Amino acid sequence: MSPRFDLRSLLERVEAAAPIDAVSAVADQLALLSEATEVSFLIADFSGHALVRLSTAERTPEGTRTRGPESAETVPLEGTVYARVLRTQQPDVTATDRGTCVVVPVTDRGDAIGLLELVLPEPPDEQVQADIRAAGHALAYVIIANRRHTDLFEWGQRTTPFSLAAEIQRRLLPAAFTCEAGQFTLAGWLEPAATVGGDTFDYTLDRDALHVSITDAVGHEVGASLLATLLVGSLRNERRRGLPLAEQVHNADLALAENTAPGQFVTGQVMRVDLHTGHAQVVNAGHPLPLRLRDGRVEEVALDVDLPFGVEPAWPFRVQEFPLEPGDRIVFVTDGMLERNAAELDVATALAGSAALHPREVVHALGTAVMRATGGELSDDATVVCLDWYGGPPRARDSDSGAGRGLASH
Template identity: 55%
Template sequence: MIARNLRKRFGAERVSFLFVDLIGQRLVRLTPAVEGDAVEHAEPVGLRGSVYDIVLQSQRQHVEPDGQGGQRVITPVTNRGDCIGVLEVTLQYADDTVLRQVGEAAHALAYIIVTDRRFTDLYHLGRRTTKTSLAAEIQHQLLPSASCCEAAQFTLAAGLIPADDIGGDTYDYTLDRDTLHLSITDAMGHDTDSALLATLLVGALRGARRSGCDAALQAHHAHQALLNHSRGLATGQLLCVDLETGMCRLVNAGHPWPLRLRDGIVEEVKLAVNLPFGVSAPTAYRVQELPLRPGTG
């Protein structure tokens, strides 16, 4: 639909969408089917050091001669900070008005993809440029639908490495009116059993969070879920960030200290550490306060 629209409005000669694969090392070029051809064509493209890499990192449109008298226009396809891919178009003429409208088309494409990928596996299929383990498959289904999120007060980015062979590691987040909720957890082990443990853990945390529980009660529910089902242990950090004041209230359950980037210096934040979730011992999870300020990472 987007390709047809660009051809009709601007006489675009070549239109393709390139999206980032599961492990973040390649792009997969999707070229719309042309008349007389029933299928779309997928082509893997190297990402690192390419012009596409520059566009994704800078989030700026790139224009260059195509070597045949036209203009090659590469535009980021992004939704609220979630870098989905790039839209590549070849045009014979591209002034500022045309470039702005191509940018608007790329923005519309991002919304279309975010909506459509809830109902089809085609995007998931296209992103699989390597074989994925069963544990990794389970883990990825536990993650939020977008690995990045932006608002006026913050930018959040997360990922699992290596993305094709993981087990036990998860992250989750949600954005309320005035609070950012974030969890980082690591279930014991690195196989399918740890992925199943992570499923129980994330389910308990989400259930508590969606019931209006604060970080302390979320930790309690997660701890009890692991105890009640005798599934093992997990470490984690649960954070609730007040977007008006910048105050972060958090619980550390046996997890490594976080790193903070401030004024160009990276340092560990030496928090009090509670026992991991699922430890069969009297446990009270302590909520700690960590003030955040603009520019902190």
């Protein structure tokens, strides 16, 4: 009989290893647990269309990137078992000529970090499958903890080189693009233009509120990224000071006015949802209106539009009521989703057909659609944030191995 999954032993192996060897430590423990002949980790790349198999194998497939002993093999997602496992968040067990292949998700709070793939000499029983899935969930936390200490995972995810502007922009985005909670699920995605256009999105969750923002800085490349850095940094600083929404945006607006030249501005929406009352408020600083899917119908959420941040010092931004009801799907976008060279994309129609999709797949699908509509030549960043609001009181989340029960796409 194979030994049972032992979290303590796994963590001891990971702590004893260098951060760059954290995945290998988990793989060794899994091989012992399941008698697997092969164990590999595939991390989701930054394009959203592929996985990257990280390893230190001496022999690598053609086209594999290497850096010293590290190798990163890009594996396209479309039409594969990997895509199905990521979409459904359910494991796959398949007999192959090498043995039984087991693929399980590596997910934390709905954020699909990647997949774990094992080849076993014999079909696994239910207990072994459960232990492998538990190990995949534990691996998500191992990756989250160890990527703070090494560039290995970031390097693996970059299937295309980053410009300096893209590097700066990346640092402004949240560490996880998806968050599931008892009252909501939120996901965001950014498709960068050929010359980075200064888009960002952000969110954070505390005991009393969910905070969400989406912003678009004027200009391109490093100038736009630095302008976005100033606004996002200010919004985060004011939020972390515990200030009300009105003061957060007021102070961020002043920061832009005091630290930039005339003509520099950022459009955006900043939202706060009270988790105890379900009451939502928003500031709309010259930004495209959000869309709402409710009872099968898609419509714009009517908001008054104030000036963008940085246009007029001390502008009196209005904190508006945001009409939010249980069952709503709200989508925030930047104008890159709506610009002229994306005219063939009807965002409202695409959203109307998204009801069966997890927000994680909604934002990916909209990002893919805008790239298809523009022939892959975006003239401006295209960013989307999808919020599914379930409502009700604050409560524990019902999950299985990092994925919310009943939330995954079919």
